[in-house]
Amino acid sequence: MIIISTQAFPPDSGGKQTLMKGLAKAAAAHDSVMVLADRPRETGGIVDENAPYSRLQFGGPKFIRQRLKAAYIAKLVKENAVSRIFCDSWRSAEHLPKNLGPSVVIYAHGNEYPLDTSKVKRLKAVFEKVDHIIAVSSQTAQRVGNAVGGASTPKIHIVHNPVEPAAPISAEDETFAEQLWPSDGIRLLSLCRLIDWKGVDMAITAVAELRGKDVPAQLVIAGIGDDRPRLEARVNEHELTDHVHFAGRVEGGRKSALFESADIFMQPGRKIGDQCEGFGITYIEAGLHGLPSIAGDAGGAPDAVIDGKTGLVVDGTNQSVVTKALLRLIDEPALGHHMGQAAKAHGRTLLWDTQIKQILDLTADEKSGI
Structure with a gap:
């Protein structure tokens, strides 16, 4: 036993x-x-x-x-x-x-x-x-x-x-995921417990900065946690209510469908006090669906995302660096595709x-x- x-x-x-x-x-x-x-x-x-x-x-x-x-x-x-x-x-x-x-x-x-x-x-x-x-x-x-x-x-x-292998996706799951995307443009996904050191706030601001440069981008934030009110306030501050959607808790086939419907997984975490990412299972789960990731360089995230191969590892405390990394993946779609395929292969080994x-x-x- x-x-x-x-x-x-x-x-x-x-x-x-x-x-x-x-x-x-x-x-x-x-x-x-x-x-x-x-x-x-x-x-x-x-x-x-x-x-x-x-x-x-x-x-x-x-x-x-x-x-x-x-x-x-x-x-x-x-x-x-x-x-x-x-x-x-x-x-x-x-x-x-x-x-x-x-x-x-x-x-x-x-x-x-x-x-x-x-x-x-x-x-x-x-x-x-x-x-x-x-x-x-x-x-x-x-x-x-x-x-x-x-x-x-x-x-x-x-x-x-x-x-674990991705849960199977039904037609209903696909419809559910498609309805989550709030607007137009590149589809960014964050999926985690909503905690300040996960870096979801940096993803929100990156969407604002991209749209300010006439680069259409949208973000779905899946997960629950105490940081949601602060994140919602940031969305309102940047007038992004039409471009950022809070999906709540998403599991099973719906979770798989959401990964499949996204373009980039974005969770540029950082260290706050003693707290930071221990590893980051969701980076690997995203990789199984062929998504390149943008991760922060704090904690164990660099073990989960291989910088330059399965995604980009950046300084999660520097908004300019985070936004530039996102722009790079958008401007170089072949690079993003190559990283996504490498992330899928890496995920299968785990x-x-x-x-x-x-x-x-x-x-x-x-x-x-x-």
């Missing part, structure tokens, strides 16, 4: 949720999988009723559900042949008993490791229970080491986030079907059994 302990799991939306669901589905082809997840916080998401894994939800206050989950894991280990325990982050491993027996693996995304040393004591205590850390980017791996002040860590493996064996092999040792 493989156990996945996670705070983040669908139907909630987000990169971690997508990653943990993909891990559960892919691992289920190799062993039985039990997912222990927090109770969903969001409504309206798609629930996979035919999932090949078992799932148990934990509610209540955080400090209670964390301990209940850890106790249940110990019970499962005692009663079953458990090979591995995957945790979505170090926080999901914090209350595990020591010396459980199975290999304990934690994912590291980046932002959960502070740039200061405020959590060194807690991290060191967790690392004593952990056998492997999967860092989703090279920047994240470096951040893990910095967070514990150079102290010894478990084995760190850099494994870029795998993705499909779960091919990546899960690597993950299981990396995390196998004397304790794991497989």
Whole structure:
């Protein structure tokens, strides 16, 4: 049995949720999988009723559900042949008993490791229970080491986030996606949780600057998050209500159709405080649909978008640089097409079907059994 302990799991939306669901589905082809997840916080998401894994939800206050989950894991280990325990982050491993027996693996995304040393004591205590850390980017791996002040860590493996194949598209999905585009011109897409460091505001301003140069451009922003009111204010400030559309949460075939209907994926993220992109699954998902990306150079995004090959990596704090990168892709359509095809090929190398064996092999040792 493989156990996945996670705070983040669908139907909630987000990169971690997508990653943990993909891990559960892919691992289920190799062993039985039990997912222990927090109770969903969001409504309206798609629930996979035919999932090949078992799932148990934990509610209540955080400090209670964390301990209940850890106790249940110990019970499962005692009663079953458990090979591995995957945790979505170090926080999901914090209350595990020591010396459980199975290999304990934690994912590291980046932002959960502070740039200061405020959590060194807690991290060191967790690392004593952990056998492997999967860092989703090279920047994240470096951040893990910095967070514990150079102290010894478990084995760190850099494994870029795998993705699932695109969901099939129905005629209704195609109609839905087409109706989202608000006006004319080049079709730009941002799809993410709406957080200030994602750089969606820079995409909005780029549309304004292009239209000011008589270059028609439009933008669909898909996703939910607390930054939406600020982004809507920027749209109003630039008088772009006819050219920028907020689509809300988009999933499944509708999400695939939206990617297929776009020309460029644009998410020029940046670092704000301690926060930045850990990797960026949506860049890879966009690539599977042949879209070149414009990404910021902060965090792990340069691992997801290969600068000059699958897209352009720019200074996400510099509006002029962001807009120039967009203009380059518009003015050089052959370049954009070439990058889109390279992004598609790159995305195929990161499909779960091919990546899960690597993950299981990396995390196998004397304790794991497989």
